[in-house]
Amino acid sequence: MNAAAAPNTALERYYQFHSRIYDSTRWSFLFGREEVLRRAARVVSPRRVLEVGCGTGRNLPGLRKCFPSAHLTGVDLSEQMLAIAAKKVRNDKTTLLHRSYSAPVHTGQTRFDLVLFSYALSMFNPGWEQAIDAAWEDLEDGGCIAVVDFSHSHFAWFRRWMGVNHVRMEKHLWPRLRRKFAPLLDERFTAYAGLWSYGIFIGRKQPVI
Ligand SMILES: C[S@@+](CC[C@H](N)C(=O)[O-])C[C@H]1O[C@@H](n2cnc3c(N)ncnc32)[C@H](O)[C@@H]1O
Structure with missing residues (x-):
């Protein structure tokens, strides 16, 4: 692992504890993680793959299975998550x-x-716009971005609770993704009878002419 000095942010402190229970709990609410890989594999045959916020590496074996000969890179803020x-x-x-x-x-x-x-x-939060722009810079022309994430909830108490867990759920990601990349897939799905929605976006970086 290529270690760099990192600030001790609230998010890093959050994952100091949550890294220990992450893999045993997140299957119950981080939906669509297999689906986004399946969908991405239909539109791109990558030689190099970057997972941003790879966390405990939960998706890395799935990426390896989809793309056996690709070089994988995972980047994450949390040392504890990366150790797993x-x-x-x-x-x-x-x-x-x-x-x-x-x-x-x-x-x-x-x-x-x-x-x-x-x-x-x-x-x-902050930094999602810069991260989308950085992904654009990190991609080859014709390369793809694949995103699976929370979208929104109609319940203010739930949005507040997710805020306590550092998650912003205000449908804010999709318009910028659509502006920056040519959409190949842009869908929302409901979870737990409509308690929240999550989304999958796959888009292609168009060459600048
Ligand atoms: C909910 S976890 C997702 C982990 C994994 N991608 C998955 O699907 O299970 C979010 C991860 O994003 C990382 N993260 C949050 N902000 C980040 C940033 N600015 N730079 C790099 N990683 C970040 C967190 O440390 C955490 O490991």
Whole structure:
């Protein structure tokens, strides 16, 4: 793991505890994580994949299965989450970066063909716009962004509760994603009989002419 100095943010403190229970609890509400990989694999055959906010690496084995020969990179703010991810990718062609995704991570001319955000962008508060822009910079022309995330809830008490857990649920991600990338898939789904909605967006970076 490529460790860098990181500020001790509220989010990092949150994951100091939550990293311990993350994999055993999140299956019950982070829906669509398999689906976004299946859908992405239909539209892109990447040589290099970046997962932003890879956390405990829950998606990395799934990415490996979809893209057996790709080089995978995961970036995350939380050292504790990455320590768990590191155990899942031992002996694999995967690089883990410990840093905030407030700027692109590619070096030189080598960019990614697929950038995945799985339940990460809704926690970039502030910074979600910069993260979408950084993903655009990190992608090759013709490369794809794939996002699965919370969208919104009609219940103010639930939005407040999710806010306590650092998640913003105000449908704010999708318009910017649509503006920045040519949409290939842009759908919302309901969870728990409409308590909240989540969304999947897959878009392509168009070359600037
Ligand atoms: C809900 S978890 C998602 C983990 C994984 N992608 C999944 O689907 O299970 C959100 C992750 O985003 C990371 N994160 C939040 N803000 C970040 C930022 N600015 N830069 C990098 N990672 C960030 C958190 O540390 C956390 O591990």
